[in-house]
Amino acid sequence: MGENNFFKKLAYLYKTSVEIIQEYGFLYFLRFGSSQVKQQKLDILRPKDNYEKLTIKKPLDKKTQYKIWKAKQEEQSISPQLSTHDNPLSVVLIIRKKSKTLVKCIEAVLTQSFSKFELVIVTDDQNTFETIKELINTKTINDISINLKFLNPNEDFLFSELLELTSGDTVGFLDETVFLKKNCFNQIINESLENPTSDLFYSDEEILYKNDEVPFFKPDWSPYLSLFRNYMGNLFFVKRSLLMKIEYNESFHGENFLWFLYQSYENAEKIFHIRSILYSSEENKSVELRKIIPKILEIRNLNSSIQQSSKNDHYEINFRLDKQPKVSIIIPTKDNGFLLRKCLRSIEYNTDYENYEIIIIDNNSIKTETKQFLKSLPYKVISYDDNFNFSKMNNVAFSHSSGEYLLFLNDDTEALMPQWLNEMVSVCQQKDVGAVGAKLIYRTNKIQHAGMVFLKNGFFFHPFDHESFQSDTQFDFINLMRECSSVTGACLLTKREIFENISGFDEQFDVFYGDSDLCFKIRELGFKIIYTPQAILRHDGSTKIRQAVRLFIPVENHDSFVKKWSVVKYGDPFYNPNLGWNYSINIEDSENQN
Known part of the structure; x- marks a missing residue:
């Protein structure tokens, strides 16, 4: 009887293995099989009365997976010890357009768990300027130093002026589409101190799309991918040492925000990817990136041309062949x-x-x-x-x-x-x-x-x-x-x-x-x-x-x-x-x- 049960178990394992390979592929079978052997050891060959217990669970859909992941992250979001470094962070909020979410954006900045930072808000819209002033006046702000900069229609706001308004060792940049997680600045400060050779930081994000929350778990820095998508998003942090190296002669306002971001990429010595979701944002389209790609290609000395794709907001970059090597x-x-x-x-x-x-x-x-x-x-x-x-x-x-x-x-x-x-x-x-x-x-x-x-x-x-x-x-x-x-x-x-x-x-x-x-x-x-x-x-x-x-x-x-x-x-x-x-x-x- 015992021998029959043993062979019955082998037959069951064989059948299960074939089903896994057919459904998920051979490499997944190896991954799954090795994990089961590690967990069960020789017990995996031991006969059992109920073989249904060994079936593969149906994978959860991605929305459910993210809900579980997010809940675990919130449970683990105990803040690490903060640096006692004096005034280590400045934050620049560029208001690029009127937005219904502007108040939500600013409130997320003002309610950070780390509150010792400078905040510079730049806008060229008078109504927005007044709205922000009223909002700030209603808040109890202790350690945050706020400088609200209004730009007249024909006024240039030079990059050198921006540097004079900030003094932090690390300077963060964001626009009105970004909604920070409460522990964002806290984590940034610690990451910048733990990675002193890095001079530009970006993180994963949660994209708000059609009333849904979609996680964007990003790859590390890839210059070629950045030609087709601003996948770093509209929140990034730069060491002051990098800012001092950037030769940026254009007016610093909303329309030039993305160009400044890419200028920072090009001048950075080491870009650090924080593999954690530090903010939510509205969906990011590639149309705006398309406008500055010619300048980026020129900076990178890439001999190429841009061609519109069959998809509405897509484009292709064709690298030129000067000859045909064998x-x-x-x-x-x-x-x-x-x-x-x-x-x-x-x-x-x-x-x-x-x-x-x-x-x-x-x-x-x-x-x-x-x-x-x-x-x-x-x-x-x-x-x-x-x-x-x-x-x-x-x-x-x-x-x-x-x-x-x-x-x-x-x-x-x-x-x-x-x-x-x-x-x-x-x-x-x-x-x-x-x-x-x-x-x-x-x-x-x-x-x-x-x-x-x-x-x-x-x-x-x-x-x-x-x-x-x-x-x-x-x-x-x-x-x-x-x-x-x-x-x-x-x-x-x-x-x-x-x-x-x-x-x-x-x-x-x-x-x-x-x-x-x-x-x-x-x-x-x-x-x-x-x-x-x-x-x-x-x-x-x-x-x-x-x-x-x-x-x-x-x-x-x-x-x-x-x-x-x-x-x-x-x-x-x-x-x-x-x-x-x-x-x-x-x-x-x-x-x-x-």
Whole structure:
């Protein structure tokens, strides 16, 4: 009887495992399975009377997740000990337009738990000026020093004048759309003291949208993402030392607020992301950012042009190609003639880029039709007779290449737009970029790849998997160029010089983690990994890898990666630690994680 129960338990575990893999994917299964083994140890194999207790709970919707997260944060919002530093904070409130929420904004400033600060309020509207004066007169204000500055219609308010009105070591800037959490200034002061080398600070925020509260758990500083979205928001804090370096000659008023914010970004030596929600705000549109992008591109010396997108408030930035450097397109394959033929045909007929070579590395194909097809090709075909090893195959093919740029491409991909390679090369040509990944979609027009994310346990996953390829979920990140920690090797472009400097792919990662390890090595050199949504290809989903891993569990690759890159324990800098699997909210461990 005991033996029957044991095998019954094994059958149940197998069935549950298959269901998890089908529903959530293999890497989620590994993550979930390892946590269960850690919790239950050998008890996980012990027979039980009621197997229904082992079922997977249905995930909570994001609104419910956020309510739970927010409640836990409020329980933990005991203020840390404050600095005794004299007058460490000045705050500048720029009134950019008349707003029904102005009173709420000012009241949130005046009721901070930390109350020893200077407040400068700037407005060019007479009625607003009078409203603010009346509001202030009704408040009991002890330690707050308030300076209300009214600008006449043609009056310039120079940046130098603003500096004279403030004396704090840290100066905060906000507009009337921002509603501070009660402990905001308290946390800012402590973060600035704990991070003395940082000179600009921003935090996560809660966006008020259609009578709903939507958390925006942000990535760390990404200059490329900032070209498409002011994701830092309209609240930021600057060390006085940084303000003294900024050459800002324009009048400091509402219309120039965003331009000043970006000037601060460009001059900052180290930008610190406070991974906690310190304020609420009204929805932030990209229309206003569009007005100043040309000046930002000029400051950054980015040779580019701006093009309006098909979406009303969106735009695209096209980096110019002064020439067409040679690209070596490296494609591993094995008995995959049907898909390889479609892949090659899409390159031949749907690629405007002209200066490329194609190198196919064949992993000992045995089908007669595949061998005949490979012989018929006008491209270089390299034979590789060892066991499947993604990293080694690409390294071997690289040794036969001559391109200034290297594109590692799966044989089950198809180019869907003529400009795809122009886009990838133009982005990769930027001096600070080391690798570029594309938007990959399934045949159902759902997302297969839009950048990769790693968790603190070292597991990687593709966010937005099976979302519509034009979905605006999670603040439209699917459709915005941004920095990532890693992009998939199914379509990865890098520079030959960089690939040689890092000695190519690490061949210990035979099936999994080879692409992520490559990206980590590139980032270690100081280069950025960029995802661009303007290069779109179809990807059937690593056909060869699926075949190679039928009897393979990637635990060994995972363990090797975690040992090699201990930095993963700190989390992905471009994926907020308040988030769990695929942009769910981490309610299991919602303590402040700075």
